[in-house]
Amino acid sequence: AQLGAELRRALDGGEFSLVYQPIVRLPDGEWTGLETLVRWHPPGRDPVSPATFVPVAERTGLIVPLGDWIMRSALRQAAAWTEQFGAAVPHEIGVNVSARQLREPGFAGDVRAALTETGFDPERLVVEVTETAVFDGGAAQDTLNELVSLGVRVALDDFGTGHSSLGLLRTVPTDTLKVDKSFVDGIGSGSEEAVIATAMIQITDGLHLKAIAEGVETAEQAQTLHRMGYRFAQGYHFARPLSAEQITRHLAEAP
Ligand code: G
Ligand code: G
Ligand code: NA
Numbered sequence: 047a048q049l050g051a052e053l054r055r056a057l058d059g060g061e062f063s064l065v066y067q068p069i070v071r072l073p074d075g076e077w078t079g080l081e082t083l084v085r086w087h088p089p090g091r092d093p094v095s096p097a098t099f100v101p102v103a104e105r106t107g108l109i110v111p112l113g114d115w116i117m118r119s120a121l122r123q124a125a126a127w128t129e130q131f132g133a134a135v136p137h138e139i140g141v142n143v144s145a146r147q148l149r150e151p152g153f154a155g156d157v158r159a160a161l162t163e164t165g166f167d168p169e170r171l172v173v174e175v176t177e178t179a180v181f182d183g184g185a186a187q188d189t190l191n192e193l194v195s196l197g198v199r200v201a202l203d204d205f206g207t208g209h210s211s212l213g214l215l216r217t218v219p220t221d222t223l224k225v226d227k228s229f230v231d232g233i234g235s236g237s238e239e240a241v242i243a244t245a246m247i248q249i250t251d252g253l254h255l256k257a258i259a260e261g262v263e264t265a266e267q268a269q270t271l272h273r274m275g276y277r278f279a280q281g282y283h284f285a286r287p288l289s290a291e292q293i294t295r296h297l298a299e300a301p
């Protein structure tokens with residue numbers, strides 16, 4: 047309960063910030079997207095991981111105003127980069143959205159308003175949702191359909207780890223699967239993870255979906271994934287989550 051109250055104050059006090067992790071094309075590492083990730087650094091204390099505070103924000107409902115702040119801030123930043131750097135800016139901007147947000151009746155309307163206010167192209171916004179968030183169908187699914195009707199795209203995050211059902215691929219209006227890091231970690235030849243990672247690229251190719259391999263930490267993993275047919279990846283091997291200033295510097299230095 048105490049952390050819940052602190053989060054409320056932190057939002058009012060402007061203590062949250064955003065970082066952006068590049069999503070890259072294989073094998074050349076060219077940036078094709080940026081995933082927005084929230085950070086909390088309470089003044090005078092150590093940063094708190096979103097793995098700790100996001101679940102609390104989900105339970106208390108603070109994820110609704112916090113998520114709205116994240117969406118607006120990410121779109122404002124991406125629109126500003128586009129104004130300044132044009133086509134040099136990675137095309138896709140990913141924003142994580144939790145189950146609680148998808149079930150909030152006004153959510154799609156708030157996204158529409160944020161898109162209108164910033165002038166950001168809806169086709170460039172990728173809402174990242176987990177399998178578990180959309181598994182129960184119902185309101186979450188309706189929200190995703192509303193988002194898709196705005197032109198926004200949907201990625202299934204941490205794919206393969208939640209309430210996985212391949213049937214979701216038919217009912218959820220998704221065009222991207224983010225293959226979870228746990229498969230990439232164990233991708234050495236002959237492993238079960240390698241078999242699953244290969245099956246996932248066959249499924250996404252067959253269904254004309256895009257696959258992004260997450261949590262790539264070594265050149266060897268990147269090579270193996272590329273050999274398997276993966277064309278997009280994300281992970282510390284390519285780039286860590288970067289501050290807005292670091293991204294701006296990179297864009298300014300790009301040829
Ligand atoms: O950035 P990091 O790997 O520390 O994130 C840990 C967890 O917090 C991940 O599961 C990630 O999806 C989640 N997370 C990070 N940023 C956001 C965000 O902006 N919104 C939501 N809902 N979850 C986030
Ligand atoms: O649940 P989600 O996939 O959104 O979580 C993404 C989180 O994973 C981010 O918080 C990011 O900091 C973290 N991450 C991104 N790339 C790597 C990586 O290569 N290795 C590890 N250990 N974590 C990563
Ligand atoms: Na994500």
Ligand code: MN
Pocket residue numbers: 203204224226260
């Ligand atoms: Mn993920």
